[in-house]
Amino acid sequence: MRTIEYVTRGAGIALAVVVALLLLGQLLGQPILLGYVASGSMEPEMDTGDGFVAIPDALSGDISEGDVIVFEAREVNEGELTTHRVVAVTDDGYVTKGDANPFTDQDAGEPPVTDGQVVATALDVRGSVVTISHLGTFVMGIGATVESIVDGLASVAGVPGELDGEGAGAMLVAIGVALFGFGILFDRAGPARRETTRSYSRENVIAIWVVIGLVLLVLVTLATAAMVIPSGTTAYDVVSTDSPTDDPQVLAPGETGTLTRTVDNAGYVPVVVRTEAASGGVTVEPSSQTVGWRSQGETLVALSAPESEGQYLRTVSEYRYLAVLPPSLLGSLHDVHPYLAVAAVNGVIVGASVGFVLALFGWADLRVRRPGSHVPSVVRIKRKARNWLR
Secondary structure: OOHHHHHHHHHHHHHHHHHHHHHHHHHHOOOEOEEEOOOOOOOOOOOOOOEEEEEEHHHHOOOOOOOEEEEEOOOHHHHOEEEEEEEEEEOOEEEEEOOOOOOOOOOOOOOOEOHHHEEEEEOEEOOEEOEEOOHHHHHHHHHHHHHHHHHHHHHHHOOOOOOOHHHHHHHHHHHHHHHHHHHHHHHHHOOOOOOOOOOOOOOOEEOHHHHHHHHHHHHHHHHHHHHHOOOEEEEEEEEEOOOOOOOOOEEOOOOEEEEEEEEEEOOOOOEEEEEEEOOOOEEEEOOEEEEOOOEEEEEEEEEEOOOOOEEEEEEEEEEEEEOOOOHHHHHHHHHHOHHHHHHHHHHHHHHHHHHHHHHHHOOOOEEOOOOOOOOOHHHHHHHHHHHHHO
């Protein structure tokens, strides 16, 4: 293969990865390494449809004045993800503003943005955001085409109304699975093809590392989902007023209200739960606890009302880790970085899974024998039982 062919294929793969990341980020409602602006509120720094490199909040470090952040809005932009610049840092949160807007988001009714709302920071070099011209325009065009196709398929399938991002993603996955099934069917039942290459694979033999890989794929995916999906940030509205009520979130200026947060573990493995304040004016107790399988725990959240009357936002972040390591060790790893604690848990699962599979089957490849139809099922079961009891 010539160099130009390698370059062409590499460029095609890179473009496909970029588009996939942007579309997946749009589907999940959170930028994944790449994001884009859909309006002109950040001109002239970022034009409508420009793409940018999005650094996840967990990796971006402290946010300071002048940073361009992506946050989950409460009031502006219809509550969607918003990419604006931080123009001030206050005790209540960040004051944000689009470069082209004449007023801040907070002047438009958006509460100060807390750390719990921030999902990413735009990469900048020497004070200027690194942009990719027209990348977002291209992706928005693809997204609109996919959405129209999915809506058309939904109407044909009798699905009422328009599909949201989750429904569209589920339908696309279902279509992909169906096409995969049809491909296998046509490959097996279609016209016979003449084999032009020689196969060196052994029939009815499964490599032991294939078995290990499949086991790890399933277990690590399930373990990561069990830790990541229940985690997240919860927002609490606090009203500071001269007419407080019994509601712990409607308080007199300067007072503190306490509410109970339930920590539910619906799984069959104990979890270590870390609960942390993601904004000012809030404290939690306990910050760390172990919740047994199919059990519940409680966390007390204390919300403080500022001296000035008004409505304020308080946020609390929760992290979960399967209790396969001592809670103190998981806590230390979490303090370094939450991703490090997740990686450590997955490392334990990988080691235990590999050891279990090798202890069960050994290092040799697995040979799948198919006994003839003349062998009764009872005899087959007895044979397998003898093999297991040896």
